[in-house]
Amino acid sequence: GAVVSQHPSRVICKSGTSVKIECRSLDFQATTMFWYRQFPKKSLMLMATSNEGSKATYEQGVEKDKFLINHASLTLSTLTVTSAHPEDSSFYICSARMAGRDTEAFFGQGTRLTVV
């Protein structure tokens, strides 16, 4: 149980285009989903926290107009990187948490984004 599916696992896009990454909780309802970005040999950097049906809360320094997050249902959250640039190339990971704040967060497989 507690499977989180993230799609796509790898994507290459051209500069200036937009890319959408999906994060689905397959067998539980995710009241909260988190989006992380990870640079090589670095820790996970929280980008934003999203609760179903409400606007995402972005961390300081993260451009909300560039990284659009939608949490339309209890099983799906999407991250759209708009007008992507090479510096947006990174490993993006989502995680989902069930109701009950102190439970572990379950991670998706991650998406390797390369902007050329």
Next chain:
Amino acid sequence: GQNIDQPTEMTATEGAIVQINCTYQTSGFNGLFWYQQHAGEAPTFLSYNVLDGLEEKGRFSSFLSRSKGYSYLLLKELQMKDSASYLCAAMDSNYQLIWGAGTKLIIKP
């Protein structure tokens, strides 16, 4: 400020035991997590401690001392597949995870 410290890299021999330490400073505390992350993959959950003491789960054990702001992950009977990064994360009073940079564990035959 909030901070997590863990060694950058450790090397151990197949079949041996290794202990990865983690110290934390957070605003409030709601538990300490350990995750394993293989290169290019997302982290996978290993353990969660919120009370002092040792939690054993197969070859892996995790220890917590809240008064010292200290945890360790103990890996026994090391296997080559244990070569990975091990991330320590503390949950603060807002239930947010504060992540360490990870410890890269290299297993040698």
